[in-house]
Amino acid sequence: MITKTIENLETYLTERGSSKTLILLSAEDCHACAQFKAHLESVESTFSNIVFAEVLVTLETKPLFGPPVLPSIVGFEDSQRVLEGAGMPEDLTVANNLIQSWVNGEGFQYSAG
């Protein structure tokens, strides 16, 4: 998993074009974020056509495109938000299934709330 800053994210997504980019919205001092990141890294190789990128945010820098919960995942194509996973699901395979559905061109959302 690569790391991107919130300030450079828009430019990076533009460069990615239509390629799939999965953003993990995370934060310092966030135990669940670290857990979720470890899980995503464990399955990252399964989705070789998707780039996984962690973006650390704060209360001041949280992006409007993200759900109001940490950690979360947001998928982008052509700089457009096309996938959203709000929070860390208790059953982490829910996240895997969401990403797989993205690959399959199917439904694009879960909420752990």
Next chain:
Amino acid sequence: MRLNNGATSAALSHGPGGQFGEENKWLKYINTTGSDHFIPDNSTAEKNSSFASAPVTKRKGDYSNGGYVYNNTAGFGTGPCWYGNSNSAGYTTPGGCPAGFSDAGILNGNNGNNNSYNTNGASPHGNAFHMGFYVLKYGCPAGTTHKITIRYCRV
């Protein structure tokens, strides 16, 4: 110190002494009881060692309240870290009590953060997030909130 039956100890410095300094401070133990005995040295190390090796059941917890020792469990709310408030998140059932501790019910907390209590030295009892930090040692990032459920486990 082990003092066998019939043995006499070395000269030992026990007690605070008197108005002339050394007065009444020194003594010897003489064991004529017919049995061997353990006599603790007047030291913190021996005291701690005595507690640690005492042949009794020990139940160690995080804090004490009302005559009980508590060793709670916690369930971190789903989500888990919400901007604004955590009302939309669900509670998570904590695990069962550790062996030897009795279940004394659960307490939910909402819209708080365990990390707000990471340096708070007050008694955590009754504050779900303060107790949550005792159990988990983590919370959510500054500016976010979470839910927590505590299971009171006491002996």
